Amino acid sequence: MASAGLDPLSGPFANVGEQGLAEFRFTVDAINKRGGVLGGRKLEVIGFDNKVSPQESLNQLKRVIDQDIRYITQGNSSAVAGALIEAVNRHNERNPGKEILYLNYAAVDPAFTNDKCSFWHFRFDANADMKMESLTTWMAGQKNIKKVYLLNQDYSFGHAVKKAARELLARKRPDIQIVGDDLHPLGKVSDFAPYVAKIKASGADGVITGNWGNDMSLLVKAGREAGLDVIWYTYYAGGLGTPTAMGEAAAGKVKIIAEYHSNVANNKAAKWDADYRKQAPKGNPDFYFLRGKIMWDMFAKALNQAKSADAKAVALALEGMKHEGELGEVEMRKSDHQLIQPLYIMTLVKSAAKGGPKEAKIDLEGSGLAPVTEARLEAYTSAQPTSCAMKRP
Amino acid sequence: MEFFLVQTLNGISYGLLLFMLSSGLTLVFSLMGVLNFAHASFYMLGAYFAFQVSAKIGFWPALVAAPLLVGAIGMLVERWGLRQVHKHGHVAELLFTFGLAYLIEEAVHLIWGRSAVEYRVPAELDGPLFRIIGSQYPIYRGFMMLVSVTVLVTIWLALTRTRIGLVIQAALTHPQTVEALGHNVPRVFMLVFGGGCALAGLAGVIGGNAFVTEPGMAAAVGPIIFVIVVVGGMGSLAGAFVASLLIGCMQTFAVSLDWSLAGIKISQVAPVLPYLLMVLLLIFRPKGLMGTREG
Numbered sequence: 001m002a003s004a005g006l007d008p009l010s011g012p013f014a015n016v017g018e019q020g021l022a023e024f025r026f027t028v029d030a031i032n033k034r035g036g037v038l039g040g041r042k043l044e045v046i047g048f049d050n051k052v053s054p055q056e057s058l059n060q061l062k063r064v065i066d067q068d069i070r071y072i073t074q075g076n077s078s079a080v081a082g083a084l085i086e087a088v089n090r091h092n093e094r095n096p097g098k099e100i101l102y103l104n105y106a107a108v109d110p111a112f113t114n115d116k117c118s119f120w121h122f123r124f125d126a127n128a129d130m131k132m133e134s135l136t137t138w139m140a141g142q143k144n145i146k147k148v149y150l151l152n153q154d155y156s157f158g159h160a161v162k163k164a165a166r167e168l169l170a171r172k173r174p175d176i177q178i179v180g181d182d183l184h185p186l187g188k189v190s191d192f193a194p195y196v197a198k199i200k201a202s203g204a205d206g207v208i209t210g211n212w213g214n215d216m217s218l219l220v221k222a223g224r225e226a227g228l229d230v231i232w233y234t235y236y237a238g239g240l241g242t243p244t245a246m247g248e249a250a251a252g253k254v255k256i257i258a259e260y261h262s263n264v265a266n267n268k269a270a271k272w273d274a275d276y277r278k279q280a281p282k283g284n285p286d287f288y289f290l291r292g293k294i295m296w297d298m299f300a301k302a303l304n305q306a307k308s309a310d311a312k313a314v315a316l317a318l319e320g321m322k323h324e325g326e327l328g329e330v331e332m333r334k335s336d337h338q339l340i341q342p343l344y345i346m347t348l349v350k351s352a353a354k355g356g357p358k359e360a361k362i363d364l365e366g367s368g369l370a371p372v373t374e375a376r377l378e379a380y381t382s383a384q385p386t387s388c389a390m391k392r393p
Numbered sequence: 394m395e396f397f398l399v400q401t402l403n404g405i406s407y408g409l410l411l412f413m414l415s416s417g418l419t420l421v422f423s424l425m426g427v428l429n430f431a432h433a434s435f436y437m438l439g440a441y442f443a444f445q446v447s448a449k450i451g452f453w454p455a456l457v458a459a460p461l462l463v464g465a466i467g468m469l470v471e472r473w474g475l476r477q478v479h480k481h482g483h484v485a486e487l488l489f490t491f492g493l494a495y496l497i498e499e500a501v502h503l504i505w506g507r508s509a510v511e512y513r514v515p516a517e518l519d520g521p522l523f524r525i526i527g528s529q530y531p532i533y534r535g536f537m538m539l540v541s542v543t544v545l546v547t548i549w550l551a552l553t554r555t556r557i558g559l560v561i562q563a564a565l566t567h568p569q570t571v572e573a574l575g576h577n578v579p580r581v582f583m584l585v586f587g588g589g590c591a592l593a594g595l596a597g598v599i600g601g602n603a604f605v606t607e608p609g610m611a612a613a614v615g616p617i618i619f620v621i622v623v624v625g626g627m628g629s630l631a632g633a634f635v636a637s638l639l640i641g642c643m644q645t646f647a648v649s650l651d652w653s654l655a656g657i658k659i660s661q662v663a664p665v666l667p668y669l670l671m672v673l674l675l676i677f678r679p680k681g682l683m684g685t686r687e688g
Contacts, residue, residue, distance in 0.1 A: 012609040015508035154661055182648075185664050190604040190613060193403040193534070194648040200528055201396040214509065214605055226399075227521055227529035241509055284508075 001037065001309060002044045003071035003103075004064040006057055006084070009049035012187045013213045015240050016076050019284045020105070020292065021047050024073070026276055027296040037303040043296070045073070052076055052187070054083035061087055070099070070311050073295070075106025075125070076212075077186075078157040085112060088120050092311075092393075099311035099393075103299060105292050108235075109156045110164075110384075113338040117388035120311070122318055122337045124295040126259065128157060128210065130382035131235060132164035134343045135208075135257045138375050139233070140172040147179045148233075149204035151195060153215055154183035161210035161235070179204050187215060192222035200228050212236035217245035224249055231255060238371060239288045243348065243364035251356070251369060254348040260290035260327065261346050261371035262362040269293070269326035273362075286364055291341070294330060298323050312393060328379065336388035340379045346371040399528050400645050406534045408641020409541035410603075413596040414614060415621040415633045416548060417589030423628025424565055424585045426483060427475065430490040433615035434497035435590040439463045439597025440606040441505055444512035452515035460594040467590025471583045494611065501608045509607035537599050544595065545634065552630075561585060565628075620671045626684020635682055640667045 005024060007017030028043045036042045048064060050057040057080045064072060074084055081104055092099040102121045104112065110129040112121060126134075139145055150165055152158030162181060169176050179202040182195065189195075196219075199207060207230050211219055216236055223230070224246060232254045236242070238261065246254065262273050269290055276287040298321055299314070306313035320334035330341040350356030351363035351370035360370035418432045442462050446455035470493065478489045514533050521529035552558040564571045564581050572578045601610070621640055625632030647663035674681065 010502070010507050010608065012605075012607060012613070014608070018508060183658070183661050184648075185661075188613070188664050190610075191403070191407050191644075193407070194400060194645040197396060197399045197403060197528070198649050200399075214607070218605060225531035225533065227524075244511065 001041050001071075001303075002046055002067070002069045003073060004048050004060075004067075004069045005045050006048045006050045006060050006064070006072055006074040006080070007076050008052045009047055011051050013052050013076060015284070016213045017047070017049075018281070019240060019288060020075055021045065022281050022284065023276065023287065023289050023292050024296065026279070027293045031296060031300045037300050038307065038309060041309075043300065050074070050080060052080060054080050057084055058087055061091075065091065065100070070309065071101050071103065071299075073103040073105060075104060077155070078107045078109035078112070078160070079155045079186075081107030081109065081112060082116065082156060085116060085118050085121050089118050092120055101311040101315055103295055105289060105295050107157070109160050111156070111160075113336040114387045117336050117386070117390055119315060119337075119390055119392050122315075122332060122339075124291045124298075124339045126341060126343055126382055127338065127384075128160040128235075129164045129384055130338075131257045131343065132161065132168055133384065134377040134382045135233060135255075135345065136165070136168040136172050137377065137381060138345045139169070139176075145173070145176055145206055145231075147177045147202070147204045148206045148208055149180040149182075149199050149202055149230075150178060151180075151182050151184070151199070151207055151209045151211070151219070153186045153211055155186050158183055158186070158210055161208070165208050184215075187213070189215065190218065192219045193226065195219070196222045196226045196228050199223075199230065200226065204230055206231040206233055208233045210235045213240055216240075217242040220250065220254075221245040229253075233257075237348070238346070238364060239286055240284075241365070243367040243369045246348075246367070246369065248350060248354065248368045250348060251350045252347065254369075255374065256346050256348070256371065257343060258346070259341055259343055260288075261344060261373070262287065263359055263371055264327060264344060264373055265359075267326065272326070285366065290326060291339070294323065294325050294339070294341075298332065330379065333383075333386075335390065336386040337390075338386070340383050342379050343377045343382055345374040345377070347374050395525050395528055396649070398525055399530065400649050401642065402530060402534065404642030404645035405638060406538050406541075406641075407645065408638035409538055409545075410596055410600050411614075411618065411621055411641055412634050412637035413541050413544055414593055414600075415618040415625070415637055416545070416630060417592035418618055419622045419625065419628055419630060419633045420548075420592075421586055421589040422622065423630075424561065425475075425582055427486045427490065428619075429586075429589070430487065430615075431470075431493040431497060432490075432589070432593055433611040433618060434494045435463050435467060435593040436597040436600070436614060437501060437606075437608070437611040438466065438497060439594030440512065440601025440610065441501060441510070441597075442594070443598040443601055444505075444510050444606055447512070447515070452518075456595075456598055459598045460591040463594025463597070464587040464591030468583050468587035470590075471586035475586065476579065476582075494615075498608055498611060505608070507608055509605050512602045512606040514602045533603060537603060540595070540599055544592065548592075548630070557581075557584075617667060620667045623671050624667075624674055624681055626681025629681065629683040632681055632683030640670070643667065643670070 009017045024045045032042045048060040104123045106125050108127045110127045238256045273287040302314045302317035306317040321332045328342045348369045351360045354368045363370040442459035443455040478485045518533045522532040522535045621636045625636035648660045650659045652659045
């Protein structure tokens with residue numbers, strides 16, 4: 001049974017798309033080895049290159065529909081996700097009985113589980129507001145933070161990060177000054193030196209950024225070269241070339257908010273993580289998307305519960321589903337199709353092998369930087385009220 | 394003040410890299426009338442070759458070997474590709490280079506994959522060059538400037554002070570006469586095309602590790618070097634130099650300014666400004682800043 005993975009497989013964000021696809025295939029293989037779904041049918045993930053362009057994604061969606069594939073997954077770029085949600089809604093309205101289900105593992109614009117929520121869309125990543133809620137809850141206790149700078153990509157997700165950071169900091173730590181707030185075009189900046197000089201001049205002690213892929217690595221690389229001494233509060237500094245670009249100089253300087261890292265305590269995915277590493281594609285050694293594993297496990301469970309491959313039946317089985325995740329129970333909230341899960345704040349430190357703390361066992365990309373837990377935020381911390389008025393078929 | 398100084402240096406070093414890229418393009422255009430759409434692809438090849446060579450024998454040999462390799466490929470392309478297409482006119486040549494850009498990109502995908510490769514600044518050039526009141530300026534940026542200025546001076550000397558330079562200049566305007574004087578004009582074309590490609594390759598060697606080496610890098614700089622050539626004036630080397638610095642500084646300072654117009658900050662539109670400049674220039678001064686021919 002085929003699912004389509006629509007993500008960048010060429011261009012500046014190709015590495016991001018390829019990493020997701022490799023991990024999904026690993027998970028799906030494991031599900032197939034356990035006996036597959038619906039009494040023996042095998043799952044399969046086929047990659048479609050959407051070049052992170054909303055327009056190209058719609059073209060690829062047509063191909064997916066032509067090949068009679070009913071399940072799609074996508075994660076990179078909320079601009080793409082917004083276009084896909086609309087297209088899927090329209091398709092499903094016009095083609096009853098041939099509905100498409102959209103599993104979102106990383107596009108975190110809060111709108112998709114609020115005013116733009118859709119019965120056909122399920123989000124397995126904590127949205128930008130949930131992550132910012134958790135991050136600022138933690139930051140509120142860090143008294144040494146005085147001045148922060150916001151630098152984000154100029155599209156719906158970057159705007160969401162910026163807005164949430166401003167609102168939540170004003171509420172939880174009104175004494176923190178926001179000394180700068182910039183948006184830059186997505187994937188178009190090759191030289192971040194001017195931005196870094198500006199951050200430096202602002203006197204910021206921390207930078208909050210939602211940047212991902214090359215936009216993240218090039219930013220920290222420029223920061224390192226210019227000797228910029230700040231703490232980076234990030235969503236996505238944990239993989240895809242960023243740790244390599246930062247190098248050991250970044251030890252202690254980078255915080256990440258995410259649902260997983262390899263050195264987490266009581267990790268029931270430890271063996272899974274180790275097995276993945278053994279066969280990981282060259283250049284992308286780390287296991288990154290625990291939420292991807294949870295997504296496919298829950299999807300397989302929903303198929304089996306629904307006893308049908310029909311998208312509507314699967315969607316009904318998936319909403320409200322509780323699942324014993326590797327790091328605690330998660331729930332696909334019925335009201336807005338947002339997964340509620342525990343999150344972690346982590347700090348990148350020197351790995352144990354390089355003289356860092358004992359728990360920093362596994363480093364990222366062989367960079368000598370390893371994540372350690374700063375705080376675990378239980379699922380309820382990040383759960384947000386929703387304005388979603390779900391239209392069910 | 395310190396901020397202004399750092400930003401100026403950032404703008405100049407980026408501008409000089411752009412110049413190295415566009416100088417080859419504008420030279421080839423002035424000599425052969427061919428707007429080489431594949432020019433940025435040679436920049437990408439330079440970066441990938443440098444990555445490969447530096448992984449084997451180090452960065453310094455790569456700095457020499459990679460541009461030479463790219464130049465050799467450029468000459469082969471001219472000799473066995475462009476020259477054959479030339480007789481069918483400029484449109485055919487344009488289409489040829491357009492197709493070539495795609496071929497090179499796909500070849501890069503096949504050989505090195507679609508992700509960025511691990512091409513890093515060598516350890517001896519990694520670190521601060523000097524400090525200005527708390528801001529440090531990286532050695533590598535200084536190195537980029539040094540290489541670019543050296544190249545600029547070398548081309549200028551080669552074009553004005555050497556015999557081959559004089560032949561090239563003469564062939565610019567009077568190819569038939571130069572041929573009648575017994576010079577091998579097609580070979581001059583081949584050398585210039587190869588030289589232009591080698592310059593792009595050299596820009597790739599030093600730009601690939603300063604920024605990122607990935608298959609999208611050609612497409613990322615492609616449009617901007619065309620803007621530089623148009624703004625500077627088609628075929629004008631001095632024009633390309635001025636335009637490169639202008640655009641490098643313009644983009645840098647647009648980022649620094651917090652002015653906003655109707656809710657949109659200048660820094661948000663920074664990447665569009667060069668294109669705005671090009672459009673305005675084409676309307677009000679179609680020959681470019683220092684171009685000699687109209688339109």
